[in-house]
Amino acid sequence: MIKRALQHTFSLLNVDHVRLTSRWNYRNIISPYYRIYYIDGGAGEITDTHAALKLEPGFLYIIPSFTLCNLSCSHSLSQYFVQFFEESSDGLSLFANNRTILKVEATPLDVMLFNRLLEINPGRGINRSDNPRIYEKDIFYKEYQDLNNQQSTGAYMETQGILLQLVSRFLNPNFYQHHEKNVIPVKIMETLSYILVNLHQDLSVIHLASRINQNIDYFSRQFKLYTGARPVNYINEKRIERAQHLMATSRMTYSEISVQTGFDNLSYFSKTFKKFTGMSPREYKKQIYTVGFNHIN
Incomplete structure (x- = not known):
């Protein structure tokens, strides 16, 4: 009997139902977490490097983690949203080959799932000021893990199940291109785990x-064959992803984050960060704390 084990799990960050205004207008957003929207009124738009998608009632949208995008609302927009982090056993994102926004027609079950998620996770919206002087002093992402740990076992498992169901809506082979790789050799897989730790x-x-x-040249060829990247590029990408996560979930300074992610100095960290994200650490930190604030309940 062949057994399959789930390699991907998710940690809830925020979930809410909000009414957005024209103040919801941001460019070049890139976040270390996923977003899923269900639109139930009004209109808006999300664009990424590939296309522009209209936000319209009756549809679900997903923005995978580390996907560069623009968000806008010309007048008003009513939406359910959920934000969550991804964990995987091999360190590879479920959407590693699909860093693009996807759209599917919603079903009555999707709406029920969002409402149930809100019911068992009360108070998990973003109810903070958009004043930088306030949000810089009160980094709200640090709270999410404590709240998840406080959930009962039943609520935690149900939340996990709902997130899995919502994500599964975007895994339709008609538009989700999952590039199957050959089975990764044990030594390369173990190296990937070693890098992440x-x-x-x-x-x-x-x-x-x-x-x-292993011989250096042989190792490098094998590594690129099974990951699609040279070791140095892969490591820097994972370091910058970790840095983005730390910016969203801790009060560490940029110098502390650069040390925690293995960079020799702050200058090299900043240069590498901008290479991968298109913005400086300071610019990035500001945008992850402002997106989502500009709404009215």
């Missing part, structure tokens, strides 16, 4: 190859 340590190609007793 040790982002703050020395991760030179020489070190990674020697710890699994």
Whole structure:
């Protein structure tokens, strides 16, 4: 009997039903978490590097983590939204090959799932000021894990199930292109896990190859074959993703984050951060704390 194990789980960040105004207008947004919207009134628009999608009633939309996009509302927009972090056993995102916004027609079950998610997770909306002087002092993302830990086992499992069901709506093979890879060799898979656990340590190609007793050139070719990236690029990408996560969930300074993510100095960290995100750490931090504030209940 063949058994399948889920490799991806999700941690709830926020869920709410809001009425947005024209103040909901942001460009070049990139976040370390997923967003799913269900639109039940009004109109808006999301654009990414590939296309522009109209936000219209009766549809679900997903913005995968680390997807660059623009958000706008010309007059008014009523939406359910949920924001959540992804964890995976192999460190590879479910949407690693699909960093694009997807849209599907909603069903009555989708609406029921959103309402149930709100019912079992009260007070998980974004009810903060859009004044930078306030949100810089009160980093609200730090609270999400404590709230998840306080859930009863039943509520936690039901929340997980609902998030899995909502995400599954976007895995239709007609538009979700999952690029199946060959089975990753044990040594490469173990190296991926080692990298994620040790982002703050020395991760030179020489070190990674020697710890699994492989020739440097052979290791580099194998690594690129199964991950699609050279070791240095893969490591820097994971370090910047970790830095984005720390910016959203901690009070660490940029210097502390650069150390925690393995960069030799703040200047190199800032340069690499901008290369991967298109903005400086300061610009990025400001945008992740302002998106979602400008709404009226």
